[in-house]
Amino acid sequence: xxxxxxxxxxxxxxxxxxxxxxxxxxxxxxxxxxxxxxxxxxxxxxxxxxxxxxxxxxxxxxxxxxxxxxxxxxxxxxxxxxxxxxxxxxxxxxxxxxxxxxxxxxxxxxxxxxxxxxxxxxxxxxxxxxxxxxxxxxxxxxxxxxxxxxxxxxxxxxxxxxxxxxxxxxxxxxxxxxxxxxxxxxxxxxxxxxxxxxxxxxxxxxxxxxxxxxxxxxxxxxxxxxxxxxxxxxxxxxxxxxxxxxxxxxxxxxxxxxxxxxxxxxxxxxxxxxxxxxxxxxxxxxxxxxxxxxxxxxxxxxxxxxxxxxxxxxxxxxxxxxxxxxxxxxxxxxxxxxxxxxxxxxxxxxxxxxxxxxxxxxxxxxxxxxxxxxxxxxxxxxxxxxxxxxxxxxxxxxxxx
Amino acid sequence: xxxxxxxxxxxxxxxxxxxxxxxxxxxxxxxxxxxxxxxxxxxxxxxxxxxxxxxxxxxxxxxxxxxxxxxxxxxxxxxxxxxxxxxxxxxxxxxxxxxxxxxxxxxxxxxxxxxxxxxxxxxxxxxxxxxxxxxxxxxxxxxxxxxxxxxxxxxxxxxxxxxxxxxxxxxxxxxxxxxxxxxxxxxxxxxxxxxxxxxxxxxxxxxxxxxxxxxxxxxxxxxxxxxxxxxxxxxxxxxxxxxxxxxxxxxxxxxxxxxxxxxxxxxxxxxxxxxxxxxxxxxxxxxxxxxxxxxxxxxxxxxxxxxxxxxxxxxxxxxxxxxxxxxxxxxxxxxxxxxxxxx
Numbered sequence: 001x002x003x004x005x006x007x008x009x010x011x012x013x014x015x016x017x018x019x020x021x022x023x024x025x026x027x028x029x030x031x032x033x034x035x036x037x038x039x040x041x042x043x044x045x046x047x048x049x050x051x052x053x054x055x056x057x058x059x060x061x062x063x064x065x066x067x068x069x070x071x072x073x074x075x076x077x078x079x080x081x082x083x084x085x086x087x088x089x090x091x092x093x094x095x096x097x098x099x100x101x102x103x104x105x106x107x108x109x110x111x112x113x114x115x116x117x118x119x120x121x122x123x124x125x126x127x128x129x130x131x132x133x134x135x136x137x138x139x140x141x142x143x144x145x146x147x148x149x150x151x152x153x154x155x156x157x158x159x160x161x162x163x164x165x166x167x168x169x170x171x172x173x174x175x176x177x178x179x180x181x182x183x184x185x186x187x188x189x190x191x192x193x194x195x196x197x198x199x200x201x202x203x204x205x206x207x208x209x210x211x212x213x214x215x216x217x218x219x220x221x222x223x224x225x226x227x228x229x230x231x232x233x234x235x236x237x238x239x240x241x242x243x244x245x246x247x248x249x250x251x252x253x254x255x256x257x258x259x260x261x262x263x264x265x266x267x268x269x270x271x272x273x274x275x276x277x278x279x280x281x282x283x284x285x286x287x288x289x290x291x292x293x294x295x296x297x298x299x300x301x302x303x304x305x306x307x308x309x310x311x312x313x314x315x316x317x318x319x320x321x322x323x324x325x326x327x328x329x330x331x332x333x334x335x336x337x338x339x340x341x342x343x344x345x346x347x348x349x350x351x352x353x354x355x356x357x358x359x360x361x362x363x364x365x366x367x368x369x370x371x372x373x374x375x376x377x378x379x380x381x382x383x384x385x386x387x388x389x390x391x392x393x394x395x396x397x398x399x400x401x
Numbered sequence: 402x403x404x405x406x407x408x409x410x411x412x413x414x415x416x417x418x419x420x421x422x423x424x425x426x427x428x429x430x431x432x433x434x435x436x437x438x439x440x441x442x443x444x445x446x447x448x449x450x451x452x453x454x455x456x457x458x459x460x461x462x463x464x465x466x467x468x469x470x471x472x473x474x475x476x477x478x479x480x481x482x483x484x485x486x487x488x489x490x491x492x493x494x495x496x497x498x499x500x501x502x503x504x505x506x507x508x509x510x511x512x513x514x515x516x517x518x519x520x521x522x523x524x525x526x527x528x529x530x531x532x533x534x535x536x537x538x539x540x541x542x543x544x545x546x547x548x549x550x551x552x553x554x555x556x557x558x559x560x561x562x563x564x565x566x567x568x569x570x571x572x573x574x575x576x577x578x579x580x581x582x583x584x585x586x587x588x589x590x591x592x593x594x595x596x597x598x599x600x601x602x603x604x605x606x607x608x609x610x611x612x613x614x615x616x617x618x619x620x621x622x623x624x625x626x627x628x629x630x631x632x633x634x635x636x637x638x639x640x641x642x643x644x645x646x647x648x649x650x651x652x653x654x655x656x657x658x659x660x661x662x663x664x665x666x667x668x669x670x671x672x673x674x675x676x677x678x679x680x681x682x683x684x685x686x687x688x689x690x691x692x693x694x695x696x697x698x699x700x701x702x703x704x705x706x707x708x709x710x711x712x713x714x715x716x717x718x719x720x721x722x723x724x725x726x727x728x729x730x731x732x733x734x735x736x737x738x739x740x741x742x743x744x
Binding site for chain 1: 436523526531532533534536537538540541542544545548549551552668672675676679683713714717718721722724725728729732
């Protein structure tokens with residue numbers, strides 16, 4: 001189906017079902033219960049899951065397939081955001097032209113930066129991309145203020161031209177981003193007893209875009225082009241000896257992943273129409289590296305899982321405070337309760353970065369394939385226990401990409 | 402002319418910090434072949450060694466002074482540092498005043514220990530893994546270290562002053578024949594530069610003139626052969642890791658009075674130091690030092706008003722721009738050796 005093998009099509013279907021049902025799946029706990037703070041089914045967070053999913057899918061096309069570790073990918077995300085906001089300011093509040101311009105602009109930037117950076121490989125490539133991204137960040141923050149809004153960021157204003165739309169709504173407000181009149185922030189609520197579910201137009205729009213992006217990445221992974229990229233990762237020299245020039249292929253992968261980042265930036269701007277230079281800072285580039293590694297580099301679904309896991313931790317763990325911990329451990333004797341809370345406290349709330357760093361290190365050390373490899377190991381162990389004679393065969397199975 | 406000299410001087414202290422961090426990075430890279438993204442965190446830990454020593458020295462207990470009254474008419478409570486009890490008030494004040502230079506003695510064993518534990522506990526397992534894995538695991542370690550520091554010391558910068566003997570400024574212009582007050586330079590920055598020059602000299606002398614250094618240099622050139630000669634090269638490389646950590650830590654200790662340390666100062670310096678290493682040439686110790694000073698001075702020239710008027714924003718990007726140009730025209734950097742990181 002859709003030009004995919006059966007296994008990949010099943011994966012796409014599963015991802016489709018998960019993203020479409022996410023408002024239900026991410027809200028498993030009734031409102032007002034003690035566990036309600038683990039609910040992630042609110043539009044803002046769900047949008048971030050899929051947007052960073054797109055970003056990580058794109059990064060994975062570069063890093064996962066070719067092995068080139070870029071430390072400056074957030075620059076393209078920033079370019080995409082700025083381009084999208086400029087479209088909102090000049091043309092109309094429709095998200096499609098904004099996304100189009102963002103993808104084109106980030107593609108052009110990626111072409112330029114990639115062309116220069118890809119002359120070197122290994123750590124030199126990482127440093128070059130990092131240098132370019134830091135340069136763009138510094139310029140966006142200072143000299144390019146007329147274009148980027150500098151420290152305050154680029155925002156919409158009432159007197160923007162918007163030649164195809166309206167400068168201001170009838171009530172005198174700035175119009176909100178929409179898709180042919182369907183406003184991105186429109187939500188519908190569904191209450192089923194104690195459970196409340198929120199359906200947001202913006203989320204579903206992003207989710208559909210992510211599914212398209214995901215589908216394209218599967219096609220890239222399975223195409224001859226994808227095979228070439230993997231050949232570059234495994235042995236570039238041999239590729240050269242075969243008489244093939246790897247440069248155009250890596251450049252294409254770099255541009256594609258830059259366009260994915262631009263797409264993610266445009267979606268971010270569509271959900272909340274402002275863009276700031278801090279989106280381009282190198283820690284933002286580091287974050288997408290963390291997501292990809294955590295989920296499983298070089299696998300299809302890994303980056304999406306990693307993006308979800310990190311954004312979930314960022315939003316949910318950072319909200320837990322010591323009072324909540326005390327209610328959880330209230331069943332313990334007093335002294336023990338205080339001790340346990342004191343032991344856990346550094347890892348939650350503002351300390352969630354510590355948790356993230358530790359988990360990330362553990363993954364890199366013990367589980368280089370990320371969450372996906374972890375899942376496969378568990379699955380293999382379970383299968384191995386049922387049928388022992390099957391274990392030899394399943395150990396040989398190639399990891400599902 | 403005086404403006405030029407002033408900019409060169411201004412560039413020296415930042416350049417010293419870059420050079421020291423880049424020197425440590427190169428030592429680790431040259432010996433162990435590991436790309437250490439946690440090196441900035443070592444710089445930061447060094448800085449917090451100085452903060453910690455200052456806190457220990459000013460640790461006080463409360464004494465009720467019956468002879469003086471506070472504004473409520475009750476006996477005044479005074480905070481008396483324990484150092485006063487041990488050494489008397491005058492000596493105690495001097496000790497507290499000199500806490501930053503004394504932190505050097507405190508930081509060396511701490512940093513060597515941190516370095517050796519890091520190498521034996523974590524980095525040892527990553528020699529055979531790809532460079533990308535080394536970057537990633539040390540990047541994770543850097544996050545962990547900086548979050549630990551943030552947990553104990555908070556997110557705000559902690560000002561820790563230099564000894565009062567070095568707080569003023571030095572009229573450098575008058576010394577070399579310019580008008581008074583044209584070239585003014587804080588004493589502590591001079592101290593920092595001299596200190597950096599001393600450390601760099603010591604590291605080079607250690608490598609050049611001791612047997613230990615000779616073995617390490619031989620190991621950098623051909624690890625396998627040195628191993629076959631029956632020398633335990635791993636142990637020496639571990640010590641070199643500790644030494645590199647100590648160099649970064651000392652750079653951090655002495656940087657405290659220039660810039661109050663906060664938990665992300667390491668990351669801020671790390672990115673630039675990597676650029677410095679690449680410009681100098683991976684694996685070249687003189688290259689790292691040279692590039693560190695060069696880029697520090699270039700950066701301060703680029704922030705002159707006259708330059709910014711011509712090319713706005715150049716002070717923000719000059720280092721990266723130079724790095725890109727160097728990498729594209731001289732792929733091995735200024736003094737890079739052949740065959741290092743060329744795969």
